[in-house]
Amino acid sequence: MSRAIQRLMKDYRKAEKLVGRSSNEPFTDFANAASLSTQTYAQQMAQLRRDPELSQDEKKYLVAVERGDMATTRRYLDVSSTTPSTLTNNDTSIAPININCLDPLGRSSLLIAIEYENIEMIELLLNYNIDTGEALLHAIDEEFVEAVELLLHHEDLRQQQQKQAKSNNIEEDKSKCQNNTTINDKSNQLFTLAQVALGKEKKDDVQQSSQDVSNKLKTAWSYFHTSKTNLPSKQADGGVENIITTTTDDNEVSEQLNLSTSRSYTPDITPVVLAAHRDNYEIVKILLERGEKVTEPHDVRCDCEKCLVYNKEDSLRHSRSRINAYKALSSPCYISLSS
Structure with missing residues (x-):
């Protein structure tokens, strides 16, 4: 049996585990040439593929995105992003949905909007912080320049918001520590206990870091000693540091x-x-x-x-x-x- 067929059988077993198929079912013998017909392969793939379970509202939501119905899409997005108490009487008939749901072809609402080159729909979906996933690659594949620019701008804004949120959390923690007089009071017994605990943690961290460095050097030297004859010229010139970086990758x-x-x-x-x-x-x-x-x-x-x-x-x-x-x-x- 060739290596290609063996690898195909291995991938098939991985796919069975992913979809949760029972291992007691008979496995198709890929080594047999008769089993490699188009019909048999299609039947096997049809058994492995499972359509996503979509609710009726989720199907309507994806259809609205595909047709470019901005009003209906906005209603579903509003319902899914707000609490039930804030809904109007007209929206009570719509149940909250998963705005990142996938259709039977594995497309999200954002990918559908990119496929139909609906830039207004893409802007609407991004305003509700929908999961982008591989939307940028799909936009590049469709050569949709406006969508690429919009997705890159959205990614930049999201990174800025994350950095701003982290800085705000750090400032809040600092202000809490400064305003708390019981913690800053050196005469308090808790302050001395905390100071002793921090000193122990620093010593433990220093010892742990020194052990990690020594272990890395030992690993790098053993690797260099066993395979120094097979090292390329770039690694031989770089020394032990390049070997450490390769082992940590x-x-x-x-x-x-x-x-x-x-x-x-x-x-x-x-x-x-x-x-x-x-x-x-x-x-x-x-x-x-x-x-x-x-x-x-x-x-x-x-x-x-x-x-x-x-x-x-x-x-x-x-x-x-x-x-x-x-x-x-x-x-x-x-x-x-x-x-």
């Missing part, structure tokens, strides 16, 4: 390899990569002005920690990510704008 690699299969785009498809694939001058220019760029892949024979893990876990995905990166780097628009 294992969590990032494992997170990317274990991403949900519900994603429409693979993790290596960033907004600038997708825009370069579409060779859209305006979108590529917008993203480059924001500091985005395509990362050049490592050498094909690179034996750094990341490349070794990617090749071991999923060599096909690793090869596809390299192809996507080189395809983006060879885009005429990207070359002209980045040079």
Whole structure:
């Protein structure tokens, strides 16, 4: 049995676990050529695919977004974002819905609005803080420049609000500590106990950090000692620090390899990569002005920690990510704008 068929069987079992299918059901023998017909494959995929359970109001909500009915969409958004006591008499017949619900094709209301290029509907949905998800990638895929600008602006505003909220919380905590005289009173017994506890925590943190550094150095030296003959020239020049950074990237690699299969785009498809694939001058220019760029892949024979893990876990995905990166780097628009 070839490796491709073995990997297909492995992915099939993963899909069974994701949808909660019973393991007692017979498994299709992919090694048999007769079982690879189009009808059998369609039947297997139909069994694995489950339509989302939508309420009647959620179906009407998605239909209103698809038809561009602003008034009906706003009513559903208002009902779902307010408490029942503040609803008017006309809205009592509408039950609160999940504004981030998906249709049978896996599209949210925002993706539907992007597909139909309804910029007014997109603005309305973003005003109610709907989940954007992969909306930016879908807008780039549709080459909808206005939606791309709107989504980027919305993301900037959300990040500013988060930073402002964090700073406000810090200022409130400081003001509470300053106004609390019992805590600031050094003659109070609680103050001395708190001071002793803080001193112990600082000592423990220093000891823990020193142990972590020593463990990292031991790990790096053992890795350097066992594989120093196979190190590339860049790592050999960089010393132990580069090896430490490569060993600490294992969590990032494992997170990317274990991403949900519900994603429409693979993790290596960033907004600038997708825009370069579409060779859209305006979108590529917008993203480059924001500091985005395509990362050049490592050498094909690179034996750094990341490349070794990617090749071991999923060599096909690793090869596809390299192809996507080189395809983006060879885009005429990207070359002209980045040079």
